[in-house]
Amino acid sequence: MTIIERPSTEVAIAGAVPVGVKPSEALGVFKRPAASSSWRDWVVTVDHKKLGIMYGVAAFVFFLIGGVEALLIRLQLIAPDGKVLNADQYNQMFTMHATTMVFLFVMPMAAAFANYFVPLQIGARDVAFPRINAFGFWCFLFGGLFLNSSWFLGGGADGGWFMYAPNSSTLFSPSHGVDFWTLGLQITGIASLTGAINLIVTILNMRAPGMKMMRMPIFTWMVLVTQFLLLFAIPVITVALFLLTFQRSFDATFFDVASGADPLLWQHLFWIFGHPEVYILILPSFGIISEVIPVFSKKPLFGYPVVAMSGAAIGFVGWGVWAHHMFASGLGPVSVTVFSMSTMAIAVPTGVKIVNWIMTMWGGKLTFAVPMLFAIGLVTQFTIGGLSGVTHAVAPSDTQQTDTYYIVAHFHYVLFGGAVFGLFAGFYYWWPKMFGRQLSESIGKWNFWLMVIGMNMTFGPMHILGLQGQPRRMFVWTEARAGEGLFNFGFWNRISSIGSFILSIGILLFIINIFYTHKMKKGALASNDPWDARTLEWMTDSPPKEHNFDVIPQINHLDEFFHRKYEQDSATHSVTQVHSADEVMAELNAHPDEHIHMPSRSYWPILLALSLPVIGYGLIYNRMLMAVGVAMVLLTMFGWAMEPATSPDEDFDPPESGDTHAKELVPHG
């Protein structure tokens, strides 16, 4: 039995009656929320695992919304003279599809995994700033809802996801869509920034004893690189969004070409953010499959330090390639040459990673479970996307490809075939740890194969369409101009649209799999270590207890859990299992820590986050409402500042034994 000290009715879960628990009233304005098993607990929680699940659920809902938007786009293009959407609706649809998928699905889904698994992988009990973590989640959720509320308030943003100015000025985009877009992204930007600070400090500062940087799991490494990219990229988009807001709401002149403005200013600011952003999207997935491939190959990751450092190299070089998005804008030969070469250079560390994954599988005992299938899917599909990416690095060829479907093909291969496949590998790999049940392998295999076939049918033909010259944002095509033979627009557009529905069925199967596993209780109960894995997050219960580990383990190796289970014969290099996972855990937990203080729940994160959309609506509709929002921000920040993150010792009643060090002791588990 482990003992947790907390001023809460935590025991509601365990079914016992709390004794002498007194939530803090001494500090803060509100009575501190106590734990409960109802939905309220999710609103006030600061637990990194609950927040991770909330990130995941919210991001998946946005994924479905973005998916419906994509299907509408493909329905419009399935036949000549499409009537599903008009030109204006089509513009809104592709803008919101891209914005939703980038900012409201891939980024927060990566944040979901990072939140849930980074503390577990480094042997910590929570993140460095639990309340800021909760605040980040609520900012993301409210920012995303705010952005999508534009659909009901005059239509979504319509300037494309990079929203080039001056095309996004009130003259060319008179609805409030762009205002919702700038302010919504500003709010989700706060989520990313606070999340970045939180995770960087967690990773650098809260590692278990002995967990040196070069003993950290690769997923944690990639999250660290990603968060540094976010830390420095988000403020740049913040500036760009502010300038655009000032332009649209306060008549500033930043992008007013008539007063001499430089239209390239927005492009530079956007892509200085935007290119690191693509690595922000892909690196967490690289991290996930770098965990999955070794486990299902029964081999350690080939060249661990090289994989970690090539991730860091991508992080650095990622700052020097942004202008390759602007080759067609007339930058001049020197800039084009420099950015062309740096873009070719960044393919090197990416290629290094691909080599490392293949070498990890080489000669391994491969098991093709669903997580492994998705991981291999990433390696193959991302490589295709990476190769078409190299063709963009060649500036003359890129000038031909700019704003055609070839670009659309490229970034869907790297983002869908790369980032999304990695996330699905993560779903199947970590599901048993998070929810205690195994997802069905047979449905999972259908899920995987339909997604692979669907994505290649959807995005593969786009290479041909693009090279034939179909513009990226063309909302309708006509039979008369579709061309003939193999390069007929109509044929390939139809294939692509049919593919998108196959892809959707694949994703639908994932949802069916969840229902099958949990609602119908068909999924097998997961053991603590169902995959015979290598890293710390498997060295705890499935699902993990609230304090993660009864004892913080001492780390002596990279892949610590593996080394506790297996021993290598130094002469023959053969590896034999000496302990089962349960034996390792029983040994570790023989003497559980007795005094574990977990951070206390709080109302302030959700209240502070809630005041941000109020400012947003105020800015668009009514300046008085904006003043109310600002007042709410100030008040909630004061309330937050007054409240200690962990309730002070006075809030714990002394135990009956009279031991003054141990306060209220609540039996748990």
Add this chain to the structure above:
Amino acid sequence: MAESAIAHDHGVSHGAHASSTGLSNNKMGMWMFLGSECLLFGGLISTYMLYRGRVSSGPQPNNIFDIPFTSVSSFILLMSSLTMVLAVSSAQRKDDRNTNLWLTITALLGATFVGGQVYEFTAFYREGLGFTTSLFGSSFYALTGFHGVHVSVGIIMLMALVGMNRNNRIPGDKAEVVELIGLYWHFVDIIWIIIFTLVYLIPS
């Protein structure tokens, strides 16, 4: 928005083992935040440098700046860094009275600077430089305005700190909280040195 939240967050000492780097979570968090802020001002300064010569209508930068006046207000802001150091030093000696005194003086010096900025903006506006007048006007007010908002947020944090200190309601390590606000305050001062040099002193 996040700054005071970070400055006041003390979720660390309990429940976790000692930090791996020896630096406290709060301090490292503040440094990360300030690193991020560099890019925010970097973007704004770049925008200003691009646009400062572009005056389609209204006054030119060289004709409008009152360098002696702004030098005095810059000096006042720099002096507030000195008083901030004294506040941190008093806090480390657990001298509550002097901590509050120096924090208040720092806030007053900051408020004087912001007052000077308000006066300067009003004067510029009377001379015909509005936010929408020209690219120079938009980018000048955006850059210095963002800095002014940062100083104002700093003043709010200083005053909140004094209030909380008087009522003994600062959770956790008090000296460190003062030091964190100090880090923010010095950062905002350093940014002003850069802005003052690039915007006012170097002629366009």
